[in-house]
Amino acid sequence: MRKEFISNISHDIHLLLPPAPFDQEAHILKVGEYNVDRQIRRLIHSYEWKIDLNNLMLSHDILDVEITADGALLDTVWDNLLSNALKYNSTFAEVEIELMEHKNEITVSFKDTGVGMDVAVKQHVFERIYREDTANSQRTRDSGLGLSIVHKVVFLHRGGIDVESNQNDQGSTFTVMLPKR
Numbered sequence: 780m781r782k783e784f785i786s787n788i789s790h791d792i793h794l795l796l797p798p799a800p801f802d803q804e805a806h807i808l809k810v811g812e813y814n815v816d817r818q819i820r821r822l823i824h825s826y827e828w829k830i831d832l833n834n835l836m837l838s839h840d841i842l843d844v845e846i847t848a849d850g851a852l853l854d855t856v857w858d859n860l861l862s863n864a865l866k867y868n869s870t871f872a873e874v875e876i877e878l879m880e881h882k883n884e885i886t887v888s889f890k891d892t893g894v895g896m897d898v899a900v901k902q903h904v905f906e907r908i909y910r911e912d913t914a915n916s917q918r919t920r921d922s923g924l925g926l927s928i929v930h931k932v933v934f935l936h937r938g939g940i941d942v943e944s945n946q947n948d949q950g951s952t953f954t955v956m957l958p959k960r
């Protein structure tokens with residue numbers, strides 16, 4: 780069932796059906812203790828080559844925090860948000876990652892100084908296969924599925940995601956909120 784779900788969110792591009800109610804899908808999660816800071820540090824490490832290659836600056840403020848969640852699925856969330864922040868950015872730009880702990884939830888934000896998005900792009904950005912038609916997006920062969928998967932995984936965890944962005948190279952900030960338990 781879980782395998783089927785992952786395969787669906789990755790490949791089922793003809794999915795035009797309305798989303799299934801939350802309760803029908805929440806059992807797909809394989810939850811356990813998940814060390815968020817460790818995973819994000821690992822991820823940063825795995826992107827170091829790309830950061831150096833593009834003369835980007837990455838800074839982070841990451842508190843030690845463990846939550847109950849599906850680690851494998853959340854790893855894909857951080858990976859997509861960081862890869863977007865690096866991809867839709869320019870040389871010598873900056874990316875900032877912040878992991879904060881609140882009373883019942885955590886927030887993880889990825890802030891970039893990149894190309895940004897206008898209102899129309901922002902409105903559709905969590906839909907399947909939405910890609911802004913820009914020189915930057917044409918250069919890549921990516922599927923445009925990343926943020927729809929991010930949205931789905933966060934939704935299954937009863938969390939939320941918010942995006943603040945302006946075009947004209949003003950940058951974007953994606954903030955994920957997740958309950959701790």
Ligand SMILES: Nc1ncnc2c1ncn2[C@@H]1O[C@H](COP(=O)(O)OP(=O)(O)OP(=O)(O)O)[C@@H](O)[C@H]1O
Nearest residue numbers: 863864867895909910911921922923924925926951
């Ligand atoms: N940090 C960002 N800055 C500017 N635009 C962004 C950013 N993140 C996403 N976008 C826009 O949203 C679109 C959708 O992002 P998404 O991650 O779903 O797809 P992708 O990165 O193009 O492909 P994939 O993630 O499947 O490899 C992108 O093509 C881009 O136009």
Ligand SMILES: [Mg+2]
Nearest residue numbers: 859863925926
């Ligand atoms: Mg992406």
